[in-house]
Amino acid sequence: MEKHALHGQVVQEISRPTAELLKRFERHDTAKICDSMGGYGAVDYEIKPLENNMRFVGAALTVLTRPGDALYVQKAIDLTQPGDVIVIGAGGYKDVSVIGERLGYFFKRKGAVAIVVDGAVRDAQGMVEDAPPTFARGSCIRIFGSQGPGAINVPLCCGGVAVNPGDIVVGDRDGVVVVPLSDAARIADLADEHLEGELERLAEVEAGKSITETFRLTERIDKWAS
Numbered sequence: 001m002e003k004h005a006l007h008g009q010v011v012q013e014i015s016r017p018t019a020e021l022l023k024r025f026e027r028h029d030t031a032k033i034c035d036s037m038g039g040y041g042a043v044d045y046e047i048k049p050l051e052n053n054m055r056f057v058g059a060a061l062t063v064l065t066r067p068g069d070a071l072y073v074q075k076a077i078d079l080t081q082p083g084d085v086i087v088i089g090a091g092g093y094k095d096v097s098v099i100g101e102r103l104g105y106f107f108k109r110k111g112a113v114a115i116v117v118d119g120a121v122r123d124a125q126g127m128v129e130d131a132p133p134t135f136a137r138g139s140c141i142r143i144f145g146s147q148g149p150g151a152i153n154v155p156l157c158c159g160g161v162a163v164n165p166g167d168i169v170v171g172d173r174d175g176v177v178v179v180p181l182s183d184a185a186r187i188a189d190l191a192d193e194h195l196e197g198e199l200e201r202l203a204e205v206e207a208g209k210s211i212t213e214t215f216r217l218t219e220r221i222d223k224w225a226s
Contacts, residue, residue, distance in 0.1 A: 003149055006064060010075065011153035014165040016059040017181055022083070022168065024188040025057050028195060030170050030177045036190035043159030043176045044092070046137045047116065050124055054133035055172045056114035058085035059181075062165050065089065065150040067119060068096035068143055072150025073103060079152060082111030085169040086132075089156035090119030094138045097122040104131025116169065116176055118158045135171050 025033065034042045061084040063076045073088060080086065086107055090098045099115065101123035107115060108131050117136040121127055124139040153165040161178050163169070168179040179187050204214045212218060 006151045006154045007149035009151040009154050010072075010079075011165065012079065014061070014153050015181065016081070016083070016166050017168055017184060019083075021184055021188065022057055022059070025168060025170055025179070025184075025191070028170070028191045030172050030174050032191050032194050032198075033170055033177045033179060033187065035194055036187050037177075037179070041161060041177045041179060043116075043118070043161045043178065044137075045175060046094075047118060047135050047159045047176055049171065049173060050121075050128050050134050050136070050139075052173045054114075054135070056085060056133050057168070057170050058083050058113040060085050060087045060163050060165055060167045060169050060178070061112075061152075062154060062156050062163055063088045063150065063152055064154055064156045065098055066148065067091045067093040068098065069145065069147055069150065070098055070103065070143065071146040071148045072152055073099050074146060075150075076152050077103065077106045077110060080107055080110035080112050082113075084110075084112050085114045085116060085171075086112050087156070087158050087163050087169060088115070088117045088119065089158050089163075090117060092118050092137060092159070094120050095140055095142070096120060097140045097143045099127075100143065101126025101130055104134065108132050114169070114171055116158060116171065133171065135176055 097120040104127045115134045120140040121136045127134045
């Protein structure tokens with residue numbers, strides 16, 4: 001049978017971040033985390049929440065699937081643990097979906113904190129009401145069934161970003177960012193520094209300093225005047 005080497009793999013056990021490490025990312029928005037990685041880690045801008053107020057922080061449980069096929073999405077429900085983010089690599093296709101409200105509800109029952117789809121979903125209203133916060137490229141009524149191929153907890157690409165099982169995934173109104181688990185503690189430190197600097201500048205402006213003083217603009221502005 002012709003298939004990719006990953007097809008058919010169902011990895012039962014993965015390394016997940018500690019609760020303490022996840023909590024460190026809860027205070028940061030996706031933009032600040034992306035800044036802390038030098039602009040990397042942000043998935044394609046089309047992958048957005050179904051509703052703007054959706055936000056999450058969790059550990060990636062990855063699902064590779066053929067566009068329009070839900071077989072391995074269904075199987076992933078039984079492997080889901082509380083705190084997981086279900087990251088579905090469906091090739092980015094927006095004209096066929098891979099998940100709807102019933103599967104979304106089952107993921108919610110297992111404790112998933114979010115669903116991220118590089119592709120489309122259907123039953124969008126039901127997903128908003130009965131599923132974890134869901135991020136996708138769009139919604140589409142059509143789905144082809146549950147025949148495969150696919151894989152679970154394998155490395156995949158979601159919106160142009162490599163995602164490995166257990167990576168930290170954060171989403172908000174701006175989009176989704178993926179933090180490699182192996183580098184997450186360092187990125188959390190940098191995000192803390194970015195936030196502290198931001199709060200310091202805010203305090204300076206509120207204390208009466210000009211934007212030019214606070215952001216030290218003079219030298220850079222003068223360069224363009226010469």
